Amino acid sequence: MQTLQAAVTRIAPLTEFVFQVELTPEQPVSFLAGQYLQVVLAEKDKRAFSIASKPSQTNLIELHIGAGAVDSYAMQALAFLKTAHEANQTVTIEVGLGNAHLRETPSMPTILLAGGTGFSYVKSIADHLAEINYDQPVFFYWGVKVESALYAKEEMEAWAKRRPNFQFIPVVETPEGEWQGHTGYVHHAVMADIVSLEPYQVYMAGRFDMIGIVRDDFLTKGAIRENLFADAFAFIK
Numbered sequence: 001m002q003t004l005q006a007a008v009t010r011i012a013p014l015t016e017f018v019f020q021v022e023l024t025p026e027q028p029v030s031f032l033a034g035q036y037l038q039v040v041l042a043e044k045d046k047r048a049f050s051i052a053s054k055p056s057q058t059n060l061i062e063l064h065i066g067a068g069a070v071d072s073y074a075m076q077a078l079a080f081l082k083t084a085h086e087a088n089q090t091v092t093i094e095v096g097l098g099n100a101h102l103r104e105t106p107s108m109p110t111i112l113l114a115g116g117t118g119f120s121y122v123k124s125i126a127d128h129l130a131e132i133n134y135d136q137p138v139f140f141y142w143g144v145k146v147e148s149a150l151y152a153k154e155e156m157e158a159w160a161k162r163r164p165n166f167q168f169i170p171v172v173e174t175p176e177g178e179w180q181g182h183t184g185y186v187h188h189a190v191m192a193d194i195v196s197l198e199p200y201q202v203y204m205a206g207r208f209d210m211i212g213i214v215r216d217d218f219l220t221k222g223a224i225r226e227n228l229f230a231d232a233f234a235f236i237k
Contacts, residue, residue: 001095001096002029002030002095003095004025004027005025005093006090006091006093007088008021009023011081011085017066018065018151019065019067020064021064021081022060022062023062023063023093024061025061025093025095028058028059029058030055030095031051031055033054034101034121034203035095035096035097035101037049037061037097038093038094039077039091040093040094041077047073048097049063049065049077049120050064050205051121054128055128056128061093062120063120064117064119064120065077066116100121100204100229100230100231102128104132104134107136108199109138109139110129110134110200111201112126113203113205113206114143114204115207115210116149118205118206121203122140122203125203130166134165137165137166137167138167139190139193139194140166140168140169141171142156142170142171144171144173145172146172146173147172147175147176147177153170156168156170169189169193170182171189187213187214191217191221194221197222197223198222198223198224201227202228203230204229204232205230208236211230215233
């Protein structure tokens, strides 16, 4: 883990409730694809967020912060970052946390699964796999409640189109209008598309209660427990 200072160089809305935050560290940063950082609000108040940027971007860190209620965990952190940005002050961050980082296993196809802003976690992994010319199949599933929450849909479709072994599959839980893609829970889409999960390594991010259910359902679909990765596993049974 690195502890360092970083300038808050950009905060921009991606949706009504999700914000892109860019941090410029005062020294090159080092982390593995899929790791997270903590923003230090106070000595005993540290807020964890997945890193959306890839490890090769040593001078830029990108976060996607979903912030709804004013007094929420994420909104308080966002307000702290906005204050630092407006005052041109640095913030303290701890980078390189989490054990659900990418295991580069060339012989295994990969499933990346995200719920909501868990997208940032799997985006870092996906971009890194593309950068190292990973030649195994990669399936990127992104589940949201409504279509408007797919803030990076066009970007990811273009990203996958350029790479024949990568597929991007958005899933909308409660679609409206003319949505033609997968519907319902994102992990159900995985289970419907793939006969057996035994040969896959799977990286997951989302609400803790969701990830526990996904893990148990995937095990019934043949997944090998040692090939399932999520930081939530450190906090749930």
